[in-house]
Amino acid sequence: MPDEESLVLRAQQRDEAAFSQLYETYFDKIYRYVALKIGDRVEAEDITQQVFLKALQSISSFRWKGVPFSAWLFRIAHNQLVDWLRKQGQRTSVPIDDIPLTSDSDPQRAAELSLDIERLAVATRQLTRAQQEVISLRFAGELSVAEVAQAMGKSPGAVKALQHSAIANLRKRLITEVGA
Amino acid sequence: MKANPEFNRILDECLEGVLRGETPAQCLQRFPAQAAELGPLLTTALAARQAVSIQPRPEFRTRARHQFQQALQQTATHPARPFLNWLPGWATALAAVLILVLAGGGTVAAAAGSLPDSPLYPVKLAAEQVRLKLTPSDLGKLELYARLAEARADEIARLTEKGEFQLVAPTARRLDEQLAVMVSLVSSGAAAPPSLMTAPYPHPAPPPQKSTPPTCPKTGVGGPPRETP
Numbered sequence: 001m002p003d004e005e006s007l008v009l010r011a012q013q014r015d016e017a018a019f020s021q022l023y024e025t026y027f028d029k030i031y032r033y034v035a036l037k038i039g040d041r042v043e044a045e046d047i048t049q050q051v052f053l054k055a056l057q058s059i060s061s062f063r064w065k066g067v068p069f070s071a072w073l074f075r076i077a078h079n080q081l082v083d084w085l086r087k088q089g090q091r092t093s094v095p096i097d098d099i100p101l102t103s104d105s106d107p108q109r110a111a112e113l114s115l116d117i118e119r120l121a122v123a124t125r126q127l128t129r130a131q132q133e134v135i136s137l138r139f140a141g142e143l144s145v146a147e148v149a150q151a152m153g154k155s156p157g158a159v160k161a162l163q164h165s166a167i168a169n170l171r172k173r174l175i176t177e178v179g180a
Numbered sequence: 181m182k183a184n185p186e187f188n189r190i191l192d193e194c195l196e197g198v199l200r201g202e203t204p205a206q207c208l209q210r211f212p213a214q215a216a217e218l219g220p221l222l223t224t225a226l227a228a229r230q231a232v233s234i235q236p237r238p239e240f241r242t243r244a245r246h247q248f249q250q251a252l253q254q255t256a257t258h259p260a261r262p263f264l265n266w267l268p269g270w271a272t273a274l275a276a277v278l279i280l281v282l283a284g285g286g287t288v289a290a291a292a293g294s295l296p297d298s299p300l301y302p303v304k305l306a307a308e309q310v311r312l313k314l315t316p317s318d319l320g321k322l323e324l325y326a327r328l329a330e331a332r333a334d335e336i337a338r339l340t341e342k343g344e345f346q347l348v349a350p351t352a353r354r355l356d357e358q359l360a361v362m363v364s365l366v367s368s369g370a371a372a373p374p375s376l377m378t379a380p381y382p383h384p385a386p387p388p389q390k391s392t393p394p395t396c397p398k399t400g401v402g403g404p405p406r407e408t409p
Contacts, residue, residue, distance in 0.1 A: 004344055017253050023248055031236045045240045052248055056255060062295070064346040101201065124228075139225075140232040145192075160192055164221075165193070171224040 008069050019059070023052055028072070030077050032140035036124070036131070037081055047084055053076045070143055071151035078151070080131075099117050099127055123173035131166035190214055191221065198225045295335055296347040322362060329358045 010018035030051050035044035054076050063071055124132055130152070137148045145163075149156045194207035204222035208215045236244075292307070294300040308328055315321050332355035339348050 009346065009349070014255055016249075019252055020249070024244075026234065027244070032234055035234060037230055041237070045236065047245070048236070049244050051246065052244075053251055056248070056251055086191050108263050134227060139228050141266070142199070160188070163195065164188060164191055167221050167228075170228065171220055174224065174227075 004069055005064060006063065008059070008064075012062070020057065022069070026073055027052070029141045029143075033074065033077055034081060034138050036136050036140045038084070043084065045075075047080050050080050054062065054080065067150050068147055070141075070147050074137060074141055074143065074147075074151045123170050126173055127166055127169055130154075130162050131169065134162040135166050135170070138163060187214060187217070191218065194218060194222055195225055198222055198229060295338055295342075295344070296351055297339075297342075297344055322366065325358050325362045329355055329362065332358060 007018045007022055011022055031044060031048045036045045038044060050107060055073055124135055133152060137143045137151060145156050145159050149159045190211050197207050204226055207222060208219060213217060237398060292304060311324060315324055332351055335351050336348055408409050
């Protein structure tokens with residue numbers, strides 16, 4: 001399988017197969033990242049599509065100057081979210097459990113996950129923006145610490161610290177909800 | 181948050197494991213001394229990981245893929261055309277000369293030493309195309325291609341020094357193309373001049389003085405005066 005750098009270079013030369021491969025690699029990750037951030041399935045779909053169309057328009061401007069393609073793509077996703085949130089005028093709180101979880105047809109498993117998602121989505125929104133971003137990029141976007149660092153413009157050490165504090169604070173929120 | 185570097189290192193390692201699909205129990209087996217503190221954090225991380233395991237609706241995925249493929253095909257059928265290649269030969273030369281004169285001799289001079297990562301690099305390539313198109317003889321073209329090949333080799337060396345490895349491949353392709361043209365010219369009977377391998381590539385011109393007019397295209401933009409064959 002060609003490495004990502006050669007795929008991106010080919011995509012910049014309008015190689016359809018190369019760009020399609022990048023699309024398939026990142027589609028679900030971008031969708032999860034967006035869906036976790038805004039909790040709205042329909043809007044997450046539209047935003048996800050806009051991210052890839054924007055990437056198609058601007059890929060010729062991408063340069064491998066220490067920033068991996070994933071960080072560049074998630075930066076586009078972040079900017080699309082910022083624009084969307086600005087238009088909305090508020091942070092949405094549409095329950096994320098309207099979104100299909102997996103293709104698993106087990107209703108009991110789906111119900112358990114649904115409950116967890118609802119609690120975790122509420123808890124995540126009570127974190128700081130930076131902690132939310134780290135959780136979204138690491139857990140939904142499946143980016144490495146280095147990639148998250150480059151996407152957020154922070155050091156890997158800072159990302160790890162944010163990850164630690166995000167997990168610890170999530171735990172506190174969840175315990176508080178259970179105890180309430 | 182705990183300010184214990186060792187604990188943080190272990191937590192980092194275990195979180196990486198959970199994100200890769202490892203269970204908390206597997207990590208806690210490796211670090212039993214930290215289990216009491218690690219366990220709840222890893223359980224939370226696992227719950228978060230499972231919570232985001234959502235999938236796009238199949239109908240959206242299909243629709244989005246189709247729309248994206250359409251957009252991709254549109255950009256493929258209307259690509260960014262290579263500079264000047266859409267014009268017939270004489271029009272290419274004329275357009276290139278006009279562009280370069282309007283851009284100013286200073287711009288061309290500044291571009292002469294540029295690398296592929298510079299915004300002036302297309303100007304450099306355009307100037308080379310102009311010189312080639314304004315060189316009527318095969319012998320002249322052969323000598324010019326030799327100089328351009330040296331320039332490509334120099335760019336590759338400088339890119340490698342800078343660590344810009346991703347730009348080496350396309351530069352090497354240009355070098356290959358220019359060497360192929362040289363072989364073709366030699367095969368067609370344009371004998372290699374004695375000076376071919378020793379003539380140095382013109383050094384990048386210094387920034388022009390403000391009063392310096394643009395270089396006359398007939399003499400070769402940015403190059404020394406040439407004798408007409």
